[in-house]
Amino acid sequence: MFDLTPFRKMSEDLFEQIAKSFNEAFEQTSSISPLSPSVHSFRTDVMEKEDAYYVVAELPGFTKDDITIEVEDNRLIIRAKRDEVTEERDDTNKYIRKERRYGEFVRQFYVDDIDENGIKAKLDNGILKLEIPKLQPSKPKRRTIEIE
Structure with missing residues (x-):
């Protein structure tokens, strides 16, 4: 499983609906919405294939020394x-x-x-590409229990 936000709820709550409406109003007049993830963030594409996830992030002007990538508590964190x-x-x-x-x-x-x-991570011309392999699913184990 791969999700943009940790602990996302399956349905939008009232705050999310209000924030979405608020952002849509600002997007018509401004390129930055107050509640938008684009503030102090960067654009990413996430793709899933059978054996891995692929993340492509736009980080123009950054060097590999400016970027850290960590996995902590089931979260992939990219910092620039x-x-x-x-x-x-x-x-x-x-x-x-x-x-x-x-x-x-x-x-x-x-x-x-x-x-x-x-x-695996690679930075080329301001584009960070991550390949994140999936774990191979373990085969279900079957065991017969003897009755005493």
Whole structure:
């Protein structure tokens, strides 16, 4: 099993419905919604195949040293951290607009029945690709119990 949020409920609760409506209203006028996961997050695609899950994450401008990938308590956690660069300037160099984001960007996915030791990661041109092998299902054991 692979899910975008840990401990997701099967049906939307009232808060989720309100948040969804709130975000839809903001999406028409703004590229960032206040309750959207895109704030301090990054875009990912998750694909399931028979033997593995595949995650593709957009992390432009990050190096492999900026990114950590962990599995903890059935959660796959991808973190990318970018520190703000302080530039020296005088009164003639002023920002008109500053759009580059700094800080920690995090995505978490609920994972179950995966081979943690077999996970492979590759970063190429700002695209992080993960291959997450599934555990082979164990065959059901059958045992006959003797009656005394």
